[in-house]
Amino acid sequence: MAIDLGTGDGAAVLQRARREPTTLAIGVDPVASAMAETSARAARRADRGGLPNALFAVTSVEQLPPELANRADEVTVILPWGSLLDGIVGADPAVVGSMAALLRPGGRLEIVVSSVPRDGHRPLDAAGLAAAFRAFDVTSLETRAVTLPELRALGSTWAKRLRAGTPERPATRLRFRRTSR
């Protein structure tokens, strides 16, 4: 199972569901209207391009359904904003714990964050975030700058709109893994 949290229009979910037909790809976002078109496309008959392995849930990181807990092989959070971004850059234990709870033992988490002063959010504290995740048995694997073409390859629609991963809006890719025990 792969969960894209803060999926926006859900393009990354369709991309993954198409690429990995045996993976259940779930998009989560509190804004239903943004996911409506991709959700309708996924619900078409398979011979009309439908993707029975793609699902969308209208909810937020603050209210994730317990059915998703301990199930995800991979969780992605690409260019979050709002309270999801605040929770990540501020290493809020409630938000960090909620994301960590999605992962099965050995599961991976990938977060791409861009927070520049004009956004009005705090800058990313990567070390603080890694420490917060460690408290939930999730360890940091890598933290590095990411480019716009890499973000496009991840299926992000907003990367291009924001020009994330360019000198005017640097973006950071953080990868984590939940310990296996």
Ligand SMILES: C[S@@+](CC[C@H](N)C(=O)[O-])C[C@H]1O[C@@H](n2cnc3c(N)ncnc32)[C@H](O)[C@@H]1O
């Ligand atoms: C800039 S968009 C990025 C969408 C997509 N990941 C992409 O890269 O194209 C940020 C998304 O974060 C979602 N978001 C904001 N607060 C959230 C929260 N508390 N829980 C889950 N998603 C949230 C927004 O609704 C929005 O769709």
